Amino acid sequence: MWEQIRDNQVRSVILVTVLGFILILLGSLLGQTVLGDWSVGLLLALLVWIVMTLVGYFQGDSILLSISKARKIGPDDLPRVYNVVEEMKIACGLEKMPDIYIVDDPAMNAFATGRDKNHASVTVTSGLLQKLNRDELQGVVGHEMAHIRNRDVLLMAMCSILLGTIVMLAWYGSRILFFGGGTRRSSSGGGSAQIIILLVAIVLMIFAPIMAQFIYLAISRKREYLADASSALYTRYPEGLASALEKIAASTEQIKSANNATAPMYILNPFRKGGRVAEDLSSTHPPTSERIRILRSMAGNVSLAGYESAYNQSHKGGGGIIPGSALAAVNAAVQSNPATPGIMPAEKERAREASDALWKLNKYREITCNCGLKFKIPPDFHSNTFNCPRCGTVHSLQHR
């Protein structure tokens, strides 16, 4: 069952090689046309790529988490959320419990980070915690766990860095070529060969970023389907993820801290404009309606094979989603279980629960007055006493 991971590794090596080849080609051509020496261009391109990759590999997750203003929670802050993540950790056989972060944002979204399964984390927004019930949350967390388990996070990070390097080189290269031109040698001696190289460089500069983007997006969408399939397998309850996706798609809030670079990390494209129109070839995520339909048509069979056949029903022809070796390993039909039982407070209480945890994480102190009014005291409140506005009781604060 876990064999899809090995297949993925082979496929990702091919993908990275193709992208790397585009980068090398672009770098050497730029070197040839701008500096007159292809090897310098090649070395520069490789250097930029290596530096960016190292930064991305070791610092990528912490950069991403700090951009999103995510806060880490422990088992005591939000026990239910912690438990749901731990349940999914057990279901997918991860050895180490991933860190859990929450983002204070009314938009509903989630993402996973981490270069390998020992440095993984799952992030959810407070809006998600408020709107989803336990089964739906489980489906979403299962989807993110699948990204960790399948090592999608590392692959997509490496690819987006390669893509970013290519786009950056093409952008600067074209500016230097068209406007700078300071180091360009006089073309009197070069002749036609020079012009051909220049033309090829221009064509490549225009098409390399587009090509790289399409490779990247195609892989990204395939990964989303695979993660959906794995989530259904872990939870044995595809309806949970399906209805979560429905709720997320229906919500109108957009996550504030997302940008183009972080978009593929989320469970649903944070920049969707609603409907299918925006979700075409240029999207990092497959159409949500499509994902929901596949999950719902899995019926009782929640194995990977079940997902594959449900996918093929809506995609006549064209390759499947799940590698054959993985399918062969789980030929036995896996029956869909009823939803796991779990207690779930009402939506209003869930919202309060999430926001209380956030207050606490931000080091606000909670004081309840005798008249029943509750105060959240910010950490930079310096006065030693304050009066309750309702009953006038004077409260004293000890500063730590």
Added chain:
Amino acid sequence: MLVPILVILGIVVVVILIFAGIYNGLVGARNQVKNAWAQIDVQLKRRHDLIPNLVETVKGYMQHERGTLEAVTNARTTAIKAADSGVAAQAKAEGELSQALGRLFAVAESYPDLKASQNFLALQEELTSTENKISFSRQFYNDSVLQYNNKTQMFPSNIVASMGGFKAGEFFEVTDTVEREAPKVSFS
């Protein structure tokens, strides 16, 4: 003369490498099965540890439900004892414990004070989640056994498996039909 020898030598090396790869794959799969089994025990133990706490919390509120509470305590004792007496006996005892807990939570519905207690709510969340974790770790165990058994039975790894003495793993089957349907308890 030299060429055929080299070819034969090359084939031998390749065969040995394939053999080693399959063998290591089998060992990895078998270890995963063992590890998955250990995970079930971790969760069962966690449930045993939580129960005295729950009984202590509930006692004050439920004066008239001595029988239900005693059933939970007894089921726990039986389950702890059954831990060393084989898979089937353990599964049965744990199933009975699940049912006793289900009854306790069902009865708790009619005690509004108890339902309002933060301590009880926290324990209830922990216990239901542990229940889920038990079933998820069983699920992962069975998935691992399926994967391992496929390897021991499919060609060509079955040859290596029979030579290396890899025996098929045992599925965790829940025999009791009541246990198969996870206890339906509504906490709304």
